[in-house]
Amino acid sequence: MAPLQLPTVVDVNLVKNLSSSLADYDALVVVTTCLDETTEFLDNSVAKGLESFRQLHTDFNNDVTFFLNDNAPGKRIIYSPTGAVDRDHDDVRRFSDAALAGVKKALGVGSRSPVIACFGSKTYRQANLVTLLAALEATYVPLQIREDVPERRTKADKLGFFIGQKPADDGCGQKLIDYARAVELGRAVGRDIGGADPERMAPPRVAEYVQELFGKSSGIKVDIIKDKKEFEKDFPLFAAVNRASTCVDRHHGRLIFLEYKGEGEINTTALLVGKGITFDTGGLDIKAGGIMAGMSYDKCGAANVTGFFKVLSELKPKQFKAIGVLAVARNNCGEEGYTADEIITSRGGVRVRVGNTDAEGRMVMADPLCYIKELALKEVNPHLFTMATLTGHVIRAYGTNYTAALDNGPARHNETAHKLQAAGDEVGDPFEISTVRREDFAFIADQGEVADVLQCNNQGSSATARGHQFPAAFLARVSGLDKHGRNSEKPLRYTHLDIAGSGGELPHSPTGRPIPALCQMFIADRVF
Known part of the structure; x- marks a missing residue:
């Protein structure tokens, strides 16, 4: 090696x-x-x-x-x-x-x-x-x-x-150069993890890379969960996706937790969950017709969350805190694979009926999102994000150069997506803004008596109306963020970022987006 x-x-x-x-x-x-x-x-x-x-x-x-x-x-x-x-x-x-x-x-x-x-x-x-x-x-x-x-x-x-x-x-001048080099280093980390092949960046090796990247002097705290029983107890939806990989040590999943806390009194906290599917076979709903090629890039969400933390470790912005979770797993198919029709109770107590094992991204992120939601209730000025190469539909809707940003009610009131779009426009990292609506919550409501939520229909997202919007509703509902909307006593701002189009595609290196826009929104004014 x-x-x-x-x-x-x-x-x-x-x-x-x-x-x-x-x-x-x-x-x-x-x-x-x-x-x-x-x-x-x-x-x-x-x-x-x-x-x-x-x-x-x-x-x-x-x-x-x-x-x-x-x-x-x-x-x-x-x-x-x-x-x-x-x-x-x-x-x-x-x-x-x-x-x-x-x-x-x-x-x-x-x-x-x-x-x-x-x-x-x-x-x-x-x-x-x-x-x-x-x-x-x-x-x-x-x-x-x-x-x-x-x-x-x-x-x-x-x-x-x-x-x-x-x-x-x-x-x-020199401050611009120092800032640009830090942002590029973060993007390079995103390209490294996102672009390496599915064996070089299998889940245990992602964890090794992250641990080496954030040494003792980095200012980033790293914790890693790899125990199957702990997954099953605290992150059951992640455990289901990971199940077919547990018999292959080099494919066994990891949940990687990152934390940065800048000097001074914290006035803003960003909490991010990144999808890190190191290879997506589609599971038992296997990808057919040659569309499995390129699925090693399904880890670019987690890769770019890591890259954002690398920028934090370089620039060390004051009065800013960030918490990240990298949900790193391989969506294998095999005798241990999770199946359509299974009903799994999430960390947040929501009963989920699996509709399609190729919709694994929302599965691996939902429980970590519930986890950071619990943390966010104790943090100062929290902003929650999920970042994922989640749907083909977003590419059908917006093409291959744009990140879709979808706010919940409190984030929409704060104009989070619009602020990200403005920041991205400044630095050549553009966004399109989509809206989560009542039809999306209706779509995921299970029609039977046994489950609360339907994970997905059995068609591809690009063939489904509102195919990149309803997954955001799923994440909000299953994580319990729907209980922290505009009408709650404790509203939480949450924005889902679908980077399936903007993250890059083989044979080219991943883009490292939307790291520049996040840096422009949260870091630039703190270091210039």
Whole structure:
């Protein structure tokens, strides 16, 4: 077994002048909306070279351009334009797309130490941050390559970052670099866990990774449950999904508990449950027709909750507390597998009739959600979240680039989803807002006398009306959060995040989303 290689983020140095002090770099990547914005900052020879290419290239403002220039660092220049940024359908992702393409091109032509020069648009307050995050993303190396192919362990030695235009209140400079590197480290953790194959990140090995990641000096407390009897006693729905894996030690599930508590008097608490299905066969309702491929990414919810805690361990925001539960299991099929028609009583005392074993995600999260609900009643200003690659329906509804956010009543009153959407729009991590309605609670109400709740119908979510909304109702009902709505004496804010579309898909690395938006919402103002 190869030794564990925890993620690192390439060093980033703030470059203050593009006309000098670039001897240690070997490429210049220009990210801008317009070449005219750059000329006063660039070496005269470089500026003239770019202007010559603009005259020759009819699609210069849309294509990545690479050319050689003796006065450029390493003689390499990559011009990566954003294209238009001011149309109704444009957003700050124009900068991330350009930066990602530009840095990939630089690395592809042999650069190891490129300088990224961002000429930010005043339209987007966080254009510089978004550009740097994309540049860092381009340097990520997957965990199994780092461990198994040592000569490919890194893609770059360092980056330079030049801010050519500073929008008001941008938080630029060294603080921006430190913040971006911390967020990227969190995303790298999310990619490591979410993207590694189902054996490399089988449940016990997820636990090993998390324990190694959060050592004694990290500021993160880690507790792990692996005892089958404890699952059955305190987390019975999780135990049901895990049952078919208990006879295979390397597949046996884990519940991993994380806690961060910042300095000072706590004024906000985030409580998060992440779905960590390391491989989803569908259980006895087995996935057929070739759709089982890619199901190792069904652990991206838990992976990204872990990544969020990694950002906390790096930045250590004050007066903030976070509690996380990673529900890590493998949805195997076998003689011990749980079945449709079983009736299981949840931690919250709700009798659940299983309708489809391929709806395991809501099963593994419901009892941990009940657990953090119990904790939330004792915490200061609590915000509860579930994060999961939960439904194909959310992809049918919104495509592959957007996280769906669904608030309960107290969260909707607090405009939690709207605040997340606004935070995500700033940093290129977009959300769509869905609503949980009475039809969703009616859908999950069991029609017989024996059970209270029907876990799922026997169709795929993408073939079911409101297929990504009713699972949020299930989680609220089975966890007991429906007893803490707007009309209760102790209302609790709860938001479900379905990242099936935004989390990424094979063969590409996971995205690490929505870590940037959560950081922008809860951490940024505490560390800048």
